[in-house]
Amino acid sequence: MKDISWESYRIFLDVARQGGLTGAAQAIGLSPATVGRRVLQLEEAIGRALFLRSQTGYRLTGEGQALYERLLGMEAIARGVESWRQEGQGTSTVRVMAGTWVTWLVCENMSAICTGKDPFRLDLSVSERRATLTHREVDVGLRAVEPTEPALISRPAGDVAYAPYRRKNAGDALADRWLAVSEEDAVSAYLRWPHERTGNSVAVIVSRPRSLLDLVRSGAGQAVLPCFVGDLDPDLERAGEEIRELRHHQWIVANSEDRHRRDIRTVSDRLFRLLKSHGDLFAGKRPSRT
Amino acid sequence: MKDISWESYRIFLDVARQGGLTGAAQAIGLSPATVGRRVLQLEEAIGRALFLRSQTGYRLTGEGQALYERLLGMEAIARGVESWRQEGQGTSTVRVMAGTWVTWLVCENMSAICTGKDPFRLDLSVSERRATLTHREVDVGLRAVEPTEPALISRPAGDVAYAPYRRKNAGDALADRWLAVSEEDAVSAYLRWPHERTGNSVAVIVSRPRSLLDLVRSGAGQAVLPCFVGDLDPDLERAGEEIRELRHHQWIVANSEDRHRRDIRTVSDRLFRLLKSHGDLFAGKRPSRT
DNA sequence: GAAATGTCTTTCATGGATGAAAAACATAGC
DNA sequence: GCTATGTTTTTCATCCATGAAAGACATTTC
Structure with missing residues (x-):
């Protein structure tokens, strides 16, 4: 049985995200005609309808949605590879994963984490579920449980109330x-x-x-x-x-193999300082503020 | 900048695993010539040497090894998609992840888990590190810590001494x-x-x-x-x-969305019974045996 | 209601990816 | 040392995936 090309997975993701062939074609760098054909092939190979087609665009079917969610994981790893690739190239990207509220706090205090002067970009992704750092989907993660994996290094960052x-x-x-x-x-x-x-x-x-x-x-x-x-x-x-x-503790986690990467270290340190400086607030001690 | 084709990742994995173009070509269904060219392109795109070439085959460089490990995660998810695809097709595969020793026990007692009469195949993968069930890399996992993710259902399966x-x-x-x-x-x-x-x-x-x-x-x-x-x-x-x-507990874990899948349920149940019947042994109570 | 704009889909010519075969080379066996 | 067998790599003709453009169709705008 012929395997499904991974490339069609990537195309599928873009079509799903863009909601149509035209947008996806632009994003990938192919023509809409080709994108449509690849999606057709994928559906053929999978044996299920993945999209509801209309003149105005493509919408995911239930099964399409199921596939989409699975493939997000692949995409995350591909992004990881991409940023690994960049390391040698000068420009680097540090990917941080945190929950809704810490992300919010980081956004409010972005200048404390990453400024225009820094030689790296920041890739902030929000997710309540635990990031799989072992697969290197992200470089730095925030967790509510201490990781047991020895491949990860963690730093306690206070309590959350x-x-x-x-x-x-x-x-x-x-x-x-x-x-x-x-x-x-x-x-x-x-x-x-x-x-x-x-x-x-x-x-x-x-x-x-x-x-x-x-x-x-x-x-x-x-x-x-x-x-x-x-x-x-x-x-x-x-x-x-x-x-x-x-109430629970909070950890900043990174892959120990990335210890040497300066930019990751920098982000991790600044994140630590940011959380530390808000320590009382996190712990619910209600300092008087405006 | 043109993105790297995901298909070349898959080709790379096969070359790395097979240790050469010929084996990989067979595995993928391409000619060695094409596989060689695709690998060359990938190296070009990544900007690093991934293989040490010789007349006798391809060997991973250090950087190739790093890429290989990252891409294993993608492959695991792709396998998950493949088995999801099979569900509708009659033949199904249940992927189980366990540590070295439980895998060993399962192998010794395979007839208790999956026989020729069952309408599913078993895909046993050994890994000491925690399987990411949330990305559906595997269907059933064995863990030493209780999962906190609510998307997972877990069943306690006794102590391990x-x-x-x-x-x-x-x-x-x-x-x-x-x-x-x-x-x-x-x-x-x-x-x-x-x-x-x-x-x-x-x-x-x-x-x-x-x-x-x-x-x-x-x-x-x-x-x-x-x-x-x-x-x-x-x-x-x-x-x-x-x-x-x-000493620690042990859990059988599955993705709760797969609750309805009969074959997964079957494997999970049989696994549970197998562990239960060896409960005293697991707990180190040394029943007299040959 | 007609025109304008945006889709997806089909048609068809083209070019780049592909495989077969040969070449070049290393290793193993005798 | 020579042959046999396995590699990778190169060459070159072929063919299939691709894009441009046209067609079909829905939606929005005026």
């Missing part, structure tokens, strides 16, 4: 209006907590943790947030005590 | 002749133990845990082994008490 938050002066009207992410997206303990502990009083469900903050600010209800997020927002107040069972 | 072993009647001559795997390959706690706790009395170093058993049997020294391995071997005896600090 969680508490429920609501809009200031909202009173107790929101007491049983919890905001949560959908159960299939609830990949961390603090995201699962509302489902497990509030007894079906989840009023609004969103798919991204980031939306929780927006909802709380709009006064739609209360949500569990990391203290460093909630306490930093002048429009929010705690709707209760810290939820101690959610 | 470790002890030092030596050849029977070898006396105390071997007392400080420890056998171990090299430090970079020592990815599990029991493999690191000799390095950390025996104070430089490691006499022989091998790269594969599997070789430890052969060495112990030949009387070359003593080594830490899981009790279910050492106690089952009539030629070995314990060279000391169980090492309690190494």
Whole structure:
């Protein structure tokens, strides 16, 4: 049986992402005609319909979606190879993976991590699930559990505390209006907590943790947030005590084989300093700020 | 800058594995001439020499080795896609990942897991490092730590105990002749133990845990082994008490989205029964056996 | 409602990737 | 030392994948 060309996987990913042949063709550097033919071949080889075709573009079918999710992993590794390739070439890219909120904090303080003067680019990817550093998908990761793999080096970066938050002066009207992410997206303990502990009083469900903050600010209800997020927002107040069972440590992790790479080391160090300087906030000690 | 074709990655992997163009060409279904050209292009694109060429074949350079290891991850995912593809086609493959010794036990008891009558093939891969089930590289995994990812379902499968072993009647001559795997390959706690706790009395170093058993049997020294391995071997005896600090639980893990796949469920169940029936052995309770 | 714009798909000529075969070379066996 | 067998590499004709352009069709705009 003839194997499926890996190249068609890459083409498939681009078509799925761009939502059509034209965009994908541009992204890859082929003609739309060819891209269409390759997708057709792939569907033939897989034996399933991957796209819903229309005059306006391509949309993934359910099975297409399933394939897409699997192939994202391949793409991540390919990106890893690409940045490995760049190492010798002068320009380098450091790929950092973190959860929603640490990413948010890093964005707010980007100048502390990477400036125009640095000889590297930063590739920040958000993911609640654990990055597989062993496969080198990313160079630096933030984790809530200490890695056991000896191929990884980790540095403890303090505690993270969680508490429920609501809009200031909202009173107790929101007491049983919890905001949560959908159960299939609830990949961390603090995201699962509302489902497990509030007894079906989840009023609004969103798919991204980031939306929780927006909802709380709009006064739609209360949500569990990391203290460093909630306490930093002048429009929010705690709707209760810290939820101690959610408290966890935090580690900065890197592949030990990359120890020598200066840029990775730099990013890792600066990340460490950033987290350290916000240590009290992370730990929920509520320093008085604006 | 033109991206590197993923197809050349696949070709590279085959050349590296087969050790030459001819074998790879056969494996992929291309001519040696083409394979050679594709490898040349890849080296050109990467900007580094990947192979040492000779009339007798291709050997990886250091950088080639680095690339090879990264790309193994891509291949694992591609295999996952392939077996996903097969699902609809009648014949299916269940991919199981386990450590050296559980794999060994499964091989010894293959008839309990998969027989000729079953409508699926078994794909057993050995790896001491944790399989990334989230990317669906494998369908069923064995782990020493309980997974925190909610996308995974896990089932506790008892305890695993470790002890030092030596050849029977070898006396105390071997007392400080420890056998171990090299430090970079020592990815599990029991493999690191000799390095950390025996104070430089490691006499022989091998790269594969599997070789430890052969060495112990030949009387070359003593080594830490899981009790279910050492106690089952009539030629070995314990060279000391169980090492309690190494004892750990064991979980059978699967991706929860595959819950409905009958064959995966079957393999998982049989694996569970196999481990359960050897529960006392795993826990080091030394039932009297031949 | 007609025109404009954006898709995907088909057609067809072309060129670059491909394989067969030969050449060049190393190794193993006798 | 010579032959046999296995490599890689080169040569060259072929053919298949490719892109340009045209066609078909939906959607948006005026």
